[in-house]
Amino acid sequence: MERKLVLEWVPSCDLENSAAKETPEAHQKAWKLLKGADGVLVPGGFGDRGVEGKILAATYAREKNVPYLGICLGMQVAVIEFARSVMKLGGANSTEFDPATASPCVIFMPEGSKTQMGATMRLGSRRTHFLANNCKSAKLYGNATSIDERHRHRYEVNPEMVPLLEKAGLSFVGKDESGRRMEIIELPNHVFFIGAQFHPEFKSRPGKPSPLFLGLIAAASGQLDLLLKRSCSVISSKPTPPRYSTNGTGTAVLTIKPYPNGHAKKALTSLVNGCYANGNGIHI
Numbered sequence: 001m002e003r004k005l006v007l008e009w010v011p012s013c014d015l016e017n018s019a020a021k022e023t024p025e026a027h028q029k030a031w032k033l034l035k036g037a038d039g040v041l042v043p044g045g046f047g048d049r050g051v052e053g054k055i056l057a058a059t060y061a062r063e064k065n066v067p068y069l070g071i072c073l074g075m076q077v078a079v080i081e082f083a084r085s086v087m088k089l090g091g092a093n094s095t096e097f098d099p100a101t102a103s104p105c106v107i108f109m110p111e112g113s114k115t116q117m118g119a120t121m122r123l124g125s126r127r128t129h130f131l132a133n134n135c136k137s138a139k140l141y142g143n144a145t146s147i148d149e150r151h152r153h154r155y156e157v158n159p160e161m162v163p164l165l166e167k168a169g170l171s172f173v174g175k176d177e178s179g180r181r182m183e184i185i186e187l188p189n190h191v192f193f194i195g196a197q198f199h200p201e202f203k204s205r206p207g208k209p210s211p212l213f214l215g216l217i218a219a220a221s222g223q224l225d226l227l228l229k230r231s232c233s234v235i236s237s238k239p240t241p242p243r244y245s246t247n248g249t250g251t252a253v254l255t256i257k258p259y260p261n262g263h264a265k266k267a268l269t270s271l272v273n274g275c276y277a278n279g280n281g282i283h284i
């Protein structure tokens with residue numbers, strides 16, 4: 001790859017319009033970081049702090065054709081963003097953040113109990129079936145017909161709204177075995193815009209990175225076509241324990257800059273080896 005990965009953490013609440021007045025310097029800094037990035041990763045989270053900023057990051061990436069990977073809440077905000085901006089459903093939201101929304105594109109999973117939060121999370125390894133093999137995510141997973149990835153969520157894309165979202169151009173390329181639970185979204189006409197309801201980071205390892213992370217980094221450095229041509233091996237279906245859990249703040253947006261002339265000289269299939277995160281001590 002000959003690239004050195006630079007990760008910048010952007011507090012998503014600083015991207016919000018309210019921050020322009022309240023904390024103008026932080027707002028300016030956050031937008032500068034986002035606009036300087038070659039790729040954007042919106043991770044998972046719980047609670048509404050910073051969610052509007054995550055939605056703004058998704059809008060930016062979609063409109064500017066900047067590679068985007070949304071994980072769990074990062075996928076849900078991409079759906080909300082699409083409903084608001086493309087389908088013109090201004091008040092579209094998740095019922096997690098606006099229980100009275102007129103356009104609930106993300107809803108509480110029917111099998112969970114709202115009053116009893118304990119043991120209501122959809123957790124652990126679940127199967128995702130790919131519905132189209134010409135989508136980027138299936139190719140990244142080595143043209144697999146199904147994959148097993150780990151989960152941690154209470155809300156899901158509203159299956160009743162899926163036909164409308166699809167008609168407007170959002171592809172649901174991975175679903176669970178019932179076909180009613182959405183697992184992977186893609187924007188077909190975008191350089192790389194993928195959202196996953198599951199958490200690829202739980203099974204990703206330094207020497208065996210998740211195909212979705214590889215895809216994001218390859219797209220951010222203009223090497224996605226090359227990566228897609230190579231056959232990536234399918235991630236093992238054996239469940240492995242999570243490496244870390246989400247911290248619940250739901251505020252960060254991660255931006256990615258794969259600079260040229262870096263030290264990572266490994267082959268594309270292990271390109272995350274040798275990459276580093278600046279300032280945070282976080283290694284992918």
Ligand SMILES: NC(=O)CC[C@H](N)C(=O)O
Nearest residue numbers: 044045072073153154155
């Ligand atoms: N892990 C997550 O990102 C969870 C997303 C969202 N809060 C849910 O419960 O569905």
